[in-house]
Amino acid sequence: xxxxxxxxxxxxxxxxxxxxxDDLKKIHEATLQIIEKVGVRFPSKRVLEIWxxxxxxxxxxxxxxxxxxxxxxxxxxxxxxxxxxxxxxxQQDLQLDGNHVHLGTDGCGVEVIDIDTGEKRxxxxxxxxxxxxxxxxxxxxxxxxxxxxxxxRPAEARGLHEIKAVWENSTKHVQSESIYNVDExxxxxxxxxxxxxxxxxxRERPVLSLMQCTAPPLGHDGGSLDAALLAAExxxxxxxxxxxxxATTGPTTMAGNLAVGNAEVIAGTALLxxxxxxxxxxxxxAQTASDLRTGAYTGGGPEDFLFGAATNVLADFYNIPLSMxxxxxxxxxxxxxxxxxxxxxxxxxxxxxxxMLLGCxxxxxxxxxxxAEMLMDCEIFSIVHKMMAGIEVNDETLAxxxxxAVGPGGHFLAQKHTRNHMRELFMPKFMDRRPYSxxxxxxxxxxxxxxxxxxxxxxxxQPDPLDxxxxxxMERIIKSVEK
Amino acid sequence: MSEELYKEMAQxxxxxxxxxxxxxxxxxxxxxxxxxxxxxxxxxxxxxxIGDQFGxxxxxxxxxxxxxxxxxxxxxxxxPELIKLGEAREMMGRVVLATVExxxxxxxxxxxxxxxxxxxxxxxDLGVDQPADKIIGKALEINADIIGMSALLTTTMVRQREVxxxxxxxxxxxxxxxxxxxxxxxxxxxTKIKADGYSEDAIGAVKIAKELVGKTxx
Numbered sequence: 001x002x003x004x005x006x007x008x009x010x011x012x013x014x015x016x017x018x019x020x021x022d023d024l025k026k027i028h029e030a031t032l033q034i035i036e037k038v039g040v041r042f043p044s045k046r047v048l049e050i051w052x053x054x055x056x057x058x059x060x061x062x063x064x065x066x067x068x069x070x071x072x073x074x075x076x077x078x079x080x081x082x083x084x085x086x087x088x089x090x091q092q093d094l095q096l097d098g099n100h101v102h103l104g105t106d107g108c109g110v111e112v113i114d115i116d117t118g119e120k121r122x123x124x125x126x127x128x129x130x131x132x133x134x135x136x137x138x139x140x141x142x143x144x145x146x147x148x149x150x151x152x153r154p155a156e157a158r159g160l161h162e163i164k165a166v167w168e169n170s171t172k173h174v175q176s177e178s179i180y181n182v183d184e185x186x187x188x189x190x191x192x193x194x195x196x197x198x199x200x201x202x203r204e205r206p207v208l209s210l211m212q213c214t215a216p217p218l219g220h221d222g223g224s225l226d227a228a229l230l231a232a233e234x235x236x237x238x239x240x241x242x243x244x245x246x247a248t249t250g251p252t253t254m255a256g257n258l259a260v261g262n263a264e265v266i267a268g269t270a271l272l273x274x275x276x277x278x279x280x281x282x283x284x285x286a287q288t289a290s291d292l293r294t295g296a297y298t299g300g301g302p303e304d305f306l307f308g309a310a311t312n313v314l315a316d317f318y319n320i321p322l323s324m325x326x327x328x329x330x331x332x333x334x335x336x337x338x339x340x341x342x343x344x345x346x347x348x349x350x351x352x353x354x355x356m357l358l359g360c361x362x363x364x365x366x367x368x369x370x371x372a373e374m375l376m377d378c379e380i381f382s383i384v385h386k387m388m389a390g391i392e393v394n395d396e397t398l399a400x401x402x403x404x405a406v407g408p409g410g411h412f413l414a415q416k417h418t419r420n421h422m423r424e425l426f427m428p429k430f431m432d433r434r435p436y437s438x439x440x441x442x443x444x445x446x447x448x449x450x451x452x453x454x455x456x457x458x459x460x461x462q463p464d465p466l467d468x469x470x471x472x473x474m475e476r477i478i479k480s481v482e483k
Numbered sequence: 484m485s486e487e488l489y490k491e492m493a494q495x496x497x498x499x500x501x502x503x504x505x506x507x508x509x510x511x512x513x514x515x516x517x518x519x520x521x522x523x524x525x526x527x528x529x530x531x532x533i534g535d536q537f538g539x540x541x542x543x544x545x546x547x548x549x550x551x552x553x554x555x556x557x558x559x560x561x562x563p564e565l566i567k568l569g570e571a572r573e574m575m576g577r578v579v580l581a582t583v584e585x586x587x588x589x590x591x592x593x594x595x596x597x598x599x600x601x602x603x604x605x606x607x608d609l610g611v612d613q614p615a616d617k618i619i620g621k622a623l624e625i626n627a628d629i630i631g632m633s634a635l636l637t638t639t640m641v642r643q644r645e646v647x648x649x650x651x652x653x654x655x656x657x658x659x660x661x662x663x664x665x666x667x668x669x670x671x672x673x674t675k676i677k678a679d680g681y682s683e684d685a686i687g688a689v690k691i692a693k694e695l696v697g698k699t700x701x
Contacts, residue, residue: 043587110637110667122671149667155638178638221587247545248590292543294684295594297666367666 004091009101013390075270089171106359107145123148136170140378185227203235232279241284286325299328300341308349323356371454496529499549508560551601576696581613583642588635
C-alpha cells in the first residue's frame with residue numbers, strides 16, 4: 001500500500017545480518033537482567049504506583065524500579081505489532097507494518113541557516129511553518145518531526161504552537177518530541193482530536209504521535225512519562241527514544257550500549273502496556289559514540305551506522321515498529337562529512353526496514369537546520385529507496401531479444417525496450433554529471449541547486465489549508481495553556 | 484624515599500586509580516609528609532602530565548576524567564590534614580554548578596565539575612532541577628566566584644536568564660560571574676541573556692572559568 005505523493009521503501013530486496021540470533025538473545029537477556037537487578041529510574045509518582053501495582057520492586061525514594069523479566073516480557077506481548085500513523089489527508093496515512101520505511105524530518109533544532117540570508121540564527125515559529133511547507137512538497141518526507149524549536153513562543157506552550165504550525169502547513173502526519181508535560185500533552189491531545197473528529201477517533205486516526213526521550217543511562221524524565229501515559233490512554237502512538245552514547249551515557253562497547261538503551265526503551269514500553277494494554281507504541285533510538293576528546297554527542301560515524309541496523313533487530317524481536325535516528329552528522333555545513341554520514345546511516349537503518357527514519361535536514365549534531373541539507377538528504381533517501389528495490393531478474397529484464405537485436409558493437413539507445421525501461425534508472429536532482437566545462441563556468445553544485453529548489457517550493461507550494469474553525473479552536477486551546 | 488613516593492602519586496593519577504591515590508595519600512600522612520607537598524610535588528604532577536598529553540591529542544577525555552576522580556580521592560584524604568595545620572590549598576576559585584529547574588540532564592554539567600575541580604577550582608555541584616533561589620543561595624553561602632548553569636532543553640534554558648536577572652536585581656554581579664552551557668545554548672543566547680561565559684565542552688569551560696577569575700593560562 002502506498003500513500004499519496006509519498007515515496008516509501010517497501011518490499012526490500014536487500015538484506016543485512018548485523019546481529020545473529022545468539023547475539024540478539026544475549027542482548028535481550030542482558031537487558032532483562034539490567035531491569036531486574038540494576039533497575040531503571042522512573043521519576044513520576046503515578047508511574048511508580050503503576051509499577052508497584054504490577055508487582056515491580058519500587059524504591060520510592062530513589063524512584064528506581066526493578067522488574068522481574070516475566071512482567072516485562074508479558075507486558076511487551078500486548079503491544080500491537082502494526083498500526084498506522086494517520087495524516088490530515090487520509091490518503092497520506094502511513095503503515096507501520098514492518099514492510100515500510102518512512103522518512104521524516106529531523107527535530108528539535110535550535111538554529112536555522114536562514115533561507116534568504118544564509119546566516120545562522122535562532123529558530124522561531126515561522127521556521128516551523130516554512131520547513132513544514134517545504135517538507136509537504138517533497139515526495140521523500142512522509143511525516144514531520146517538529147523540526148526546530150519555536151523559541152519566540154512561551155516555553156510552556158511552545159510544543160503546541162509547533163504542532164499547530166505543522167498541521168497548518170502540511171497534510172502529512174505530525175510527530176513531536178517537544179511535548180513532555182501533562183498540561184501540554186492534554187492540550188495536544190485535544191488539538192489532535194479536532195482533526196481526527198473527536199477524542200474517541202484518535203485511536204483510529206492518530207494524526208499525532210509523540211516521542212519521549214529517555215534520560216540515559218537507565219532513566220526517564222518524569223514529565224515525559226506522564227505525557228506518554230496520557231497519549232497511550234487515547235491511542236496516540238508513543239515511543240521512547242534512547243540516545244545512550246558510548247563512553248559517556250552508556251558503556252563504551254557497543255553491545256553494552258545497546259543493552260542499556262534497550263533497557264530504557266523496553267521498560268518504558270512495558271509500562272505503557274501495563275497501564276493501557278494494546279496501546280500503540282514504538283521503539284525509538286539514536287545511539288551514538290561520544291567524541292573522545294570533548295565527550296560531545298557525535299551524530300554520525302561507524303558506530304552510529306551499526307546502531308542504526310542493530311536497533312531494528314531489537315524492535316523486530318519485540319515486534320513493535322521502530323523510529324530510528326539517521327542522517328545525523330557532526331558536519332557544520334553540507335559537505336563531504338554530511339553526505340557520507342547521511343548516506344551510510346540512512347542505508348544501514350533502511351536495509352533492516354526501520355519503520356520510521358529520522359530525519360533529514362540537520363547539521364552540527366542535530367542542532368542547525370539547513371534547507372539545502374534537507375533536500376540533499378531527501379535525495380540520499382531516494383537513492384537508498386532505489387537500491388532497496390534491488391535487481392529484478394526475469395525475461396523482460398534480461399532483455400535477450402534486445403541484446404540479440406543490437407548484436408555486438410551496436411547501441412541500445414534506439415531500442416523500444418530502452419524507452420520502456422529508461423525511467424527506472426535513477427535520475428538525480430542534485431548530482432553533478434555535467435560536462436566539466438559547464439561546471440567550470442558556473443562553479444555551482446548540489447548545495448546551490450537544493451537551496452534554489454527549497455526557495456522555489458516556499459514561494460510556490462501551498463498545501464490544503466487547515467480549516468479556519470479548527471485553527472481558531474486550536475488557538476483557544478493553546479491560549480489556555482499559556483501563563 | 485619521598486621522591487619515589489611522589490612518582491607513585493603522579494603515576495596513580497595518570498593511571499586514574501582512585502584506590503591507590505587514597506592509599507598513597509594516607510601513607511603520606513603516616514610518613515608525616517606535608518600535605519601541600521604531597522599535593523603539589525606528587526599528585527598534581529600527574530594531573531599536569533595527563534592535561535599535557537590531552538593537549539597533544541595523545542590522551543582522551545575518559546583518562547582526564549579518571550585522573551580528576553583520582554585527584555579528588557587524594558585531596559579528600561589530605562584536605563582534613565591541611566585544615567588541622569590551619570592551611571589551605573590555593574584554589575583557583577569557587578564554583579556552584581547546577582542544571583536548571585525543570586531539567587534533569589546532567590552529564591555535561593558533571594563533566595564540567597570534574598574538569599574544574601581537577602584544575603584547582605572548588606566545586607559545589609547542586610545536581611539537577613535546581614531553582615534560582617537554591618542556586619543563588621548556595622553561591623552566597625560559599626561566597627562563590629562563579630555560577631555555572633546547564634540546560635538541555637530550549638524550554639528550560641530560559642531559566643538561565645531568570646537566574647541572571649535575579650542576580651542583577653540583587654546587585655550580585657559582577658561579583659558573581661555566570662557561565663552557561665548545554666546542547667541548545669548558542670552564542671546568540673549567551674549574548675542575549677548577558678552571561679559572562681560559555682563553552683561548548685568541558686575543556687573549554689575550564690579555560691573560561693580561569694578567565695572569569697582572572698587566572699588565565701600563560
